[in-house]
Amino acid sequence: MASATEFEDHSKQEIKYTTCYMCACRCGIKVTVEDNKVRFIQGNRNHPINQGVLCAKGSAGIMKQYSPGKLRNPLRRKPGTERGAGEFEEISWDEAIDSLTQRLAHIRATDPNKLAFFTGRDQMQALTGLWAQQFGTLNWSAHGGFCSVNMATAGLYMLGHAFWEFGDPDWERTKYFMLWGVAEDHSSNPLKIGLEKLKRHGGKFVGINPARTGYQAIADEWVPIKPGTDGLLALSMVHVLLQNEQFDWDFLLRYTNAPFLVVNTPGKKGDGLILRDAEGHPMIWDLKKEAFANGMEAGSTGALFGAYSAPDGRPVRTVMSVLTERYLDDQFSPKNASKITGISAETIERLALEMAHVAFKESIEIEVEWTDWAGRKHDKFIGRPVSMHAMRGISAHSNGMQSARAIHLLQVLLGTIDCPGGFRSKAPYPKPVPPPNKPAQHSAPNTPLKSLPLGFPTAPEDLVIDENGQPKRIDKAYSWEAPIANHGLMHMVITNAVNKDPYAIDTLIFFMANMSWNSTMNTANVQEMLKSKDDDGEYKIPFLVVVDAFHSEMVNFGDLILPDTTYLERYDAISLLDRPISEPDAICDSIRHPILQPDRNVRPWQEVMVDIAGRLKFPAFTKEDGEPRFTSYKDFIINYERAPGIGFLAGWRGADGNSHLRGEPNPNQWDRYIENQGFFKYPLPESMAFYRFANKDYLELAQRVGFNPTADPIVIELYSETFQRFRLAGQGLYDGPQPKDPVDRERLATYFDPLPDFYEPLEQQRIDKKEYPFYAVNQRPMMMYHSWDSQNAWLRQIIAQNYLYMNRQRGLQMGIEDKSWVWVESHNGKIRVQVKLIEGCQADTVWTWNAIGKQSGAWGLKPEAAEATRGFLMNHLISELLPAKQGERRLTNSDPITGQAAWYDLMVKIYPAAPGEEGTWPVFPTIKPLPGDTPTPDVLRYHTHRPVNLKS
Ligand code: SF4
Numbered sequence: 037m038a039s040a041t042e043f044e045d046h047s048k049q050e051i052k053y054t055t056c057y058m059c060a061c062r063c064g065i066k067v068t069v070e071d072n073k074v075r076f077i078q079g080n081r082n083h084p085i086n087q088g089v090l091c092a093k094g095s096a097g098i099m100k101q102y103s104p105g106k107l108r109n110p111l112r113r114k115p116g117t118e119r120g121a122g123e124f125e126e127i128s129w130d131e132a133i134d135s136l137t138q139r140l141a142h143i144r145a146t147d148p149n150k151l152a153f154f155t156g157r158d159q160m161q162a163l164t165g166l167w168a169q170q171f172g173t174l175n176w177s178a179h180g181g182f183c184s185v186n187m188a189t190a191g192l193y194m195l196g197h198a199f200w201e202f203g204d205p206d207w208e209r210t211k212y213f214m215l216w217g218v219a220e221d222h223s224s225n226p227l228k229i230g231l232e233k234l235k236r237h238g239g240k241f242v243g244i245n246p247a248r249t250g251y252q253a254i255a256d257e258w259v260p261i262k263p264g265t266d267g268l269l270a271l272s273m274v275h276v277l278l279q280n281e282q283f284d285w286d287f288l289l290r291y292t293n294a295p296f297l298v299v300n301t302p303g304k305k306g307d308g309l310i311l312r313d314a315e316g317h318p319m320i321w322d323l324k325k326e327a328f329a330n331g332m333e334a335g336s337t338g339a340l341f342g343a344y345s346a347p348d349g350r351p352v353r354t355v356m357s358v359l360t361e362r363y364l365d366d367q368f369s370p371k372n373a374s375k376i377t378g379i380s381a382e383t384i385e386r387l388a389l390e391m392a393h394v395a396f397k398e399s400i401e402i403e404v405e406w407t408d409w410a411g412r413k414h415d416k417f418i419g420r421p422v423s424m425h426a427m428r429g430i431s432a433h434s435n436g437m438q439s440a441r442a443i444h445l446l447q448v449l450l451g452t453i454d455c456p457g458g459f460r461s462k463a464p465y466p467k468p469v470p471p472p473n474k475p476a477q478h479s480a481p482n483t484p485l486k487s488l489p490l491g492f493p494t495a496p497e498d499l500v501i502d503e504n505g506q507p508k509r510i511d512k513a514y515s516w517e518a519p520i521a522n523h524g525l526m527h528m529v530i531t532n533a534v535n536k537d538p539y540a541i542d543t544l545i546f547f548m549a550n551m552s553w554n555s556t557m558n559t560a561n562v563q564e565m566l567k568s569k570d571d572d573g574e575y576k577i578p579f580l581v582v583v584d585a586f587h588s589e590m591v592n593f594g595d596l597i598l599p600d601t602t603y604l605e606r607y608d609a610i611s612l613l614d615r616p617i618s619e620p621d622a623i624c625d626s627i628r629h630p631i632l633q634p635d636r637n638v639r640p641w642q643e644v645m646v647d648i649a650g651r652l653k654f655p656a657f658t659k660e661d662g663e664p665r666f667t668s669y670k671d672f673i674i675n676y677e678r679a680p681g682i683g684f685l686a687g688w689r690g691a692d693g694n695s696h697l698r699g700e701p702n703p704n705q706w707d708r709y710i711e712n713q714g715f716f717k718y719p720l721p722e723s724m725a726f727y728r729f730a731n732k733d734y735l736e737l738a739q740r741v742g743f744n745p746t747a748d749p750i751v752i753e754l755y756s757e758t759f760q761r762f763r764l765a766g767q768g769l770y771d772g773p774q775p776k777d778p779v780d781r782e783r784l785a786t787y788f789d790p791l792p793d794f795y796e797p798l799e800q801q802r803i804d805k806k807e808y809p810f811y812a813v814n815q816r817p818m819m820m821y822h823s824w825d826s827q828n829a830w831l832r833q834i835i836a837q838n839y840l841y842m843n844r845q846r847g848l849q850m851g852i853e854d855k856s857w858v859w860v861e862s863h864n865g866k867i868r869v870q871v872k873l874i875e876g877c878q879a880d881t882v883w884t885w886n887a888i889g890k891q892s893g894a895w896g897l898k899p900e901a902a903e904a905t906r907g908f909l910m911n912h913l914i915s916e917l918l919p920a921k922q923g924e925r926r927l928t929n930s931d932p933i934t935g936q937a938a939w940y941d942l943m944v945k946i947y948p949a950a951p952g953e954e955g956t957w958p959v960f961p962t963i964k965p966l967p968g969d970t971p972t973p974d975v976l977r978y979h980t981h982r983p984v985n986l987k988s
Contacts, residue, residue: 044075045070048070048071049068049069049070049075050068050069050070051066051067051068051069052066052067052069052631053065053066053067053080053710053713053714054067054603054604054627054628054629054631054714055603055608055610055626055627055628055714055715056077056086056090056093056094056097056603057097057159057603057608057628058091058093058094058096058097058100058603058821058824058825059091059093059221059224059821059824060157060159060615060821061085061086061223061224061225061226062085062159062610062617062626063079063080063083063085063086063089063090063091063094063225064079064080064082064083064084064085064086064626064713064714064715065077065078065079065080065090065094065097066078066079066080066713067604067631069631069632072632072633072635073101073632074097074098074101074604074632076095076098077090077094077095077097077098078090078095079094079225080713080714082713083626083713083714083715084617084619084622084624084715084717085225085226085617085619085624086225086226086229087229089225089228089229090225091224091225091228091818091819092818092819092830092831092834093224093818093819093820093821093825093831094225095830096825096828096830096831097603097604098830098978099828099829099830099831099976099978100602100604100825100827100828101602101604101632102829102976102978103586103827103828103829103896104827104896104969104970104972104973104976105586105587105827105894105895105896105897106585106586106587106599106602106636106638106896107584107585107586107587107591107597107599107600107636107638107966108599108636108637108638108966108968108969109126109127109599109636109637109638109967109968110126110127110128110129110131110132110596110597110598110599110637111124111125111126111127111594111596111597111599111966111967112124112125112127112131112132112595112596112597113594113595113596118567119566119567119575119580119593119595120563120566120567120592120593121964122592122893122963122964122966123964124597124966124967125967126967126968129637129639132596132598133644133647133648133651135596136581136596136598136648137648137651137652139542139543139579140171140543140648140652141651141652143542143543144171144172144481144482144652145481145482146481147481148171148172148173148479148480148481148483149173149174149175149479149508149509149510149539149541150173150540150541150542150543151171151173151175151541151542151543151545152173152175152176152510152529152533152541152543152544152545153167153168153171153173153175153176153544153545153547154175154176154177154178154511154524154526154529154544154545154546154547154549154551155177155178155179155546155547155548155549156178156179156546156547156548156549156550156555156822157178157179157183157548157821157822158178158179158547158548159608159610159614159615160608160609160614160642161178161614161615162609162611162613162614162684163642163645163669163672163684164176164178164547164645165488165489165490166488166656167645167649167654168485168488168489169476169484169485169487169488169489170484170649170654170655170656170657171484171652171654172479172480172481172482172483172484172485173479173485173489174476174477174479174485174489174500174508174509175489175509175510175511175529175541176489176490176524177489177490177511177513177523177524177525177526178523178524178526179523179526179549179555180522180523180524181511181513181521181523181524181525181526181527181930181934181935181936181937182525182526182527182555182936182937182939183428183431183432183523184200184427184428184431184432184936185431185521185522185523185931185934185935185936186430186431186432186433186436186437186439186440186931186934186936187199187200187426187427187428187430187431187436187440188202188522188523189437189440189520189522189523189933189934190437190438190440190441190443190444191203191440191444192467192469192470192471192492192522193441193469193470193492193520193753193756193758193759194441194444194445194448194469194752194753194754194756195444195448195453195461195466195469195729195752196461196465196466196467196468196469196729196750196752197454197461197462197465197466197467198465199424199425199426199427199440200222200223200425200427201462201615201616201617202461202462202465202616203454203459203460203461203462203465203620204226204230204425204459204460204462204619204620205230205234205423205424205425205458205459205460206419206421206423206455206456206457206458206459206460206620207229207230207233207234208233209400209419209421209456209457210234210239210421210422210423210457210458211237211238211239211240211394211398211421211422211457212239212240212242212390212391212394212395212421212422212423213231213234213239213240213241213242213422213423213424213425214242214244214387214391214422214423214424214425215241215242215243215244215245215251215252215255215424215425215426216244216245216266216424216425216426216427216429216430216443217244217245217266217426217427217428217429217430217431218245218250218251218425218426218427218428218429219250219427219428219429219815219816220249220250220251220815220816220817220818221250221815221816221817221818221820221821222427222428222816223425223427224818227251227425228251231251231254235254239421240256240257240390240394241254241255241256241257242255242256242257242259242387243255243257243258243259244259244261244266244269245258245259245260245261245429246260246261246262246263246429246811246813246877246878246881246883247813247815247841247876247877247878247881247883248260248875248876248877249815249876250815250817250818252876253876258876259379259383259387260378260379260877260878260879261377261378261379261878262376262377262378262811262878262880262881263429263433263811263813263878263881263940264433264435264796264797264800264811264940264941265376265377265378265794266377266426266429266430266439266442266443267430267435267438267439267441267442267443267792267793267794268368268373268376268377268442268794269373269377269379269384270439270442270443270445270446270792271363271368271373271442271445271792271793271794272368272369272370272372272373272377272384272388273384273387273388273391273446274363274368274388274442274445274446274449275363275364275365275368275369275370275373276370276384276385276388276389277388277392277446277449277450278360278363278364278449279364280388280389280392282388282389282392282395282396282449282450283449283450283451284395284396284420284449284450284451285340286451287448287451287453288340288356288448288449288451288754289338289340290730291453291727291729291730291749291751291752292355292448292751292752292753292754293310293318293331293355293751293752293753293754293755294340294354294355294356294359294754295320295321295331295338295339295340295354295355295356296310296311296318296319296320296331296354296355296755297310297311297318297319297320297321297328297344297346297352297353297354297355298310298311298352298353298354298355298358298755299311299346299350299351299352300343300350300351300352300353300358301350301351303769304769305764305769305770305771306350306764306769307764307769308760308763308764308790309757309760309761309764310755310757311328311346311350311352313328313330315330317330317331317332317333318330318331318332319331319346320336320338320339320354321338321339321342321344321354322336322337322338322339323337323338323339324336324337328344328346328347332749332751334409334410334411334412335410338354339354340354340356341354341356341357341360342354342357343357355754355755356754358755358791359754359755359791362791369381370382370384370385378878378879378880391422391446391450392450394420394421394422395420395421395422395450395451395452396420398421399418399419399420399421400418400419400421400456400457401416401417401418401419401456402416402417402419402456402722402725402726403415403416404416404417404722404723404725405723406723406724406726406727406731406733407723407731407732407733408727408730408731408732408749409730409731409732409735409747409748409749410732410749411732417455417456417725417726417727418455418456419455419456419457419458419726420450420451420452420455420457420458421452421456421457421458422447422450422452422457422458423447423452423457423458423459424443424446424447424452424459426440426443428815428940429813429815429940430443431936432936432937432938432939432940433797433931433938433940433941434797434798434799434929434930434931434932434936434938434941435794435795435796435797435798435931436931436934436936436938437520437931437933437934437936438787438789438792438793438794438795438933439792439794441792442792442793442794444792445754445791445792447459448752448754453729453752454466454726454727454728454729455726455727456726460620460726461620461728461729462616462618462619462620463612463616463618463623463720463738463743464612464616464618464623464738464743464744465616465743466728466729466750467743467744467750468744468745468746468748468750469750469751469752469753470492470494470758471491471492472492472745473487473488473491473492474487474491474492474493474494474498475487475488475489475490475491475492475493475498475500475513475514476488476489476491476500477498477499477500477508479508484654484655484656489509489524490513490522490523490524491522492520492522493514493519493520493758494758494761495758495761495762495772496519496761496762496765496770496772496773496774497772497773498514499514499515499516499519499773500513500514500515501514501515501516501773505773505775505776505777506538507538508538509524510529510532510533510538510539510541511524511525511526511528511529511532511935512525512528512532512538512928512935513525513935516775516777516780516783516784517780517783517927517928517932517935518928518930518931518932518933518934518935519762519784519788519933520758520762520933520934520935521934521935522934523934523935523936524935525928525930525935525937526549526551526555527555527556527557527916527928527930527937528916528928528930528935529544529551530544530551530556530562530565530566530577531562531565531916531917533576533577534565534566534568534576534577536576540576541577541578542578542579543578543579543580543581544577544579544580544581545581545583546580546581546582546583546590547583547584547600547641548583548584548585548600549590550588550589550590550822550823550887551590552566552589552590552592552593553588553589553590553823553890553891553894553909553911554589554822554823554886554887554889554909554911555822555823556911556916557911557914557915557916557929557937557939558864558865558911558912558914558915558916559909559911559912560865560912560958560960562916563593563960566580566593567593579595579596580593580594580595580596581594581595581596581597581598582594582596582597582598583597583598583600583641583644584597584599584600585599585600585601585602585638586824586827586895586896587894587895587896587963587966587969588823588894588895589890589891589894589963591894591966592891592894592963598639598641598644599636599637599638599639600638600639600640600641601630601634601638601639601640602632603628604628604630604631604632605630605631605632605633605634605638605640606628606630606640606642606643606669607627607628607629607630607640607642607668607669607670607673607706608627608628608642609625609626609627609673609684609685610625610626610627610628611625611684611685611686612625612686612743613678613682613684614684617715619717620725621719621720621725622717622718622719622720623686623697623717623718623720624715624716624717624718625685625686625687625715625716626709626714626715626716627685627706627709627710627714627715628714629706629709629710629714640669642669643668643669645669646666646668646669646672647664649664650663650664650665650666651664656676657672670706672684673685673705673706674701674702674703674705674706675701677701678742679742680700681695681698681699681700681742682698682741682742683701685705685709685716686698686716686718686741687705687708687709687712687716687718688702688704688705688708688709688716689701689702689705690702691703693705693708696716696718697718697737697740697741698740698741698742720734721733724737729749729750729751729752730749730750732747735747735748735749735750754791755790755791756790756791757790759788759789759790759933760788760790762784762788763784763785763788763789763790765781765784766780766781766782766783766784766785766786766788767781767784767785768781777925779924779925779927783932786932787932787933788933797938797941798918798929798932798938798941799918799919799929799938799941799942799943800941800943802918802919802921803863803919803943805943807945808861808862808863808943808944808945809880809943809945810880810881810882810943810944810945810946811878811880811881811882811940811942811943812860812862812881812882812883812910812913812942812943812944813881813882813883813939813940813942814883814884814885814886814910814939814940815883815885815886816885816886816887817835817885817888819831819834819835820835820885820887820888822886822887823887823890823895826887826888826890826894826895826897826903827895827896827897829976829978830978832903835885835888836888836901836902836903836907837870837888837902837903837906837907838884838885838888838889838907838908839855839869839870839871839872839884840858840860840869840870840871840872840882840883840884840946841871841872841874841877841882841883841884842871842872842873842874842877842882842946843873843874843875843877843878843879843881844873844874844875844877845879846879846880847871847873848873850946850947851948852871852873852946852948853871853873854871854872854873855870855871855872856870856871856948856949857869857870857871857948857949857953857954857955858870858871858946858947858948858949859946859947859948859949860882860910860913860944860945860946861913861944861945861946861947862913862914862942862943862944863915863919863943864912864913864914864915865912865913866912866913867908867909867910867912867913867956867957867958868908868949868953868955868956868957869884869908869956870906870956882944882946884908884910886909886910887909888903888907888908889903889904889907889908889909889956890903890904890907891904891960891962891963892904892905892959892960892961892962892963893962893963893964893965894963896969896972897972898972899962904956905955905956906955906956907956908956910942912958913942913944914929914939914942915929916928916929916937917929929941
């Protein structure tokens, strides 16, 4: 038999395992390397996240290495040239780091808040947060404030876990799955794997989204909702459940604050707070004892409904009574919700009752013995097989926090939280509601902050404001304007810094954040702000450091450019201290390690941070003799301990490598991860698989390994006392800090509803909807992640131009033809774009793919690339500030609770372009090539195999 044709010389190849970083899912990959080049990338079948699945982006990681847009050397803006002119000169790493360290040392010794350090989708917030804390600046956050902080915060202030990294549907068992506002790329491979499982076992998939793309394409039912009205849809379903008495009575009594008593004294101090005993325990009405009792006492039989007179005479009602009264109101009836959401009353009612049917009539039982928090043994877990997932389509509205809470409320009423078939938590979640760490409030020269800059406020006392109530952070997070801004407000940093509001800064470091283009609102204006100067000729932001691996639009505005590596060229820890990759059944983390040597003069930013931390003698990075404690990031990962035995990696700890989750540092830990294909998986026993908020064994494990400070049960908060404290501050009824500005008072009183609420998005409240009748949203495609892949030759073949997608019938009624050019205008600006008419679009909505449009000359693309001439950004239309209102200072265009950027509140008008008006508009100047750049090739080839001579 003839031997098989040899396409590859395998003797030259090596297989290496690492973690993908073409998006934030962090799949395991198997990489074939030959001659310091990637030959193939495959999914790692053993990896818990993707189980071998690889998406288009993942395999196209090969072309990231070939990108002509890679930065090659540290760069400095040429002396005497203007910022934004694109004139750079190469400098050495020594010069770059020496000069930056010198500048930072001065800031740290004088006023550390003059450094603002903001990072994009970096996945290393445990390090960057620690670095900022040790530096002593309050001005740090990652990208969450303009991504999905509403989603994270809603979950952590109600359940102790949240969507995506914090929880997952129980894909094996769920029978009814509802997907809310999820773009195609989000939770990419895990969601695809899950949907396949759901479909195979015959579960129903309902997609709630104004656009029928991506996952929605395989939904059994598509619900084309009007953007920004999801909260009302969820609360109307709550109305239906309550009206039909379809809720999990036992679950509410055992695991939530539904039986807790709420003080009912409107207009008086203390109104709306939970009734507490002398020790501070929440009180319930015990039906057996017919007396008030400690709600945290095991075995009490609390009343779910009822109104009582407290021992001190104040009237009180159970949370459930307050809640029921509220949502049975006619404003939440399907008939009324239908007028606002665009979903028929029949559909709203049917969906709610379908879910109730599955939850209560098709419940499942898993016969496993487990012990609850009070030590009571149970012989089974009861499952309500309804689950949900939601993301940015819900989150990126100024009512997104309350909408996300409304979706969770629906799940809680159905009893689907962390049960078989329901919405399960993933370690290190659940955490106490809310997690116990508070944001740092004070900074001082040459002194680390007492805690990390970001945390979870529970009362006005936790705000980061000065004695006059003014914000202490440059982004105004944790101020009256955004009290629970748990991920900061990155989208406000440039505007506030330029306006010196609340103060001027000296140095702004952006890492992996394209803040002059697709990651900013109001792009053209922000580019002008970055170049703006004071009367003395000094830039309003005096020094701008840009750290990136690629020639993004932001690089053009840097004064100092530090070139980063790609994900295949460096060490990384995907840590439980950061954004975890655990699965519901296993505690997991993973690594990256250099499988290629960089072919240019670049350094991983993590290495640079550890280096600078040592030079600046941050206490956590310095030995007692004053020498740097860590020689490298690799060394830091192994040897840094946040608390004794707790480090960045949880696997193979202890001197002999046999301790997991907690143990002293292991010098061979990297080797053990590499031997195990780059990940660590600690399967949880079946007895810890569910109800982890009240599961004794799990809670004790979580305490032992440092996930939670205590093993106390985690109470699900349908009613948020934290929110009520802020509302009381707005009403002038709080014993503690209160805002002075009537605007702040009114916002707190209106939006900090302790129960999930619905209100019209803030920008829409101020826009003439007759003039701007269309909702305008954007989402990311499955094959591009943010702007990262615009330089990727393979992925550009799939998409290199975005269109404005519009409902076909609506477009034709307006005389707009498929593929014609139209003007799209908002209160903030206008753009010219090409239209595509489609059936799968809600009639009052237009949408597009984000971050496909590029500034000419950026990302190593040819100046005339389709991305620059035909692609476009919707960002030009969106303002970072709400439309002005008389008698009010300019407010951020964000959620008034969390500061989440309200990208999707945009309203626009659309009209055909005049004949001859073609091509994208506005047009920006072409960005100049960088020193050492080679011309972009016409074709970028990847040689896949040796030629085969079929004739021989
Ligand atoms: S979903 Fe695709 S791009 Fe994202 S980590 Fe997984 S393989 Fe990589």
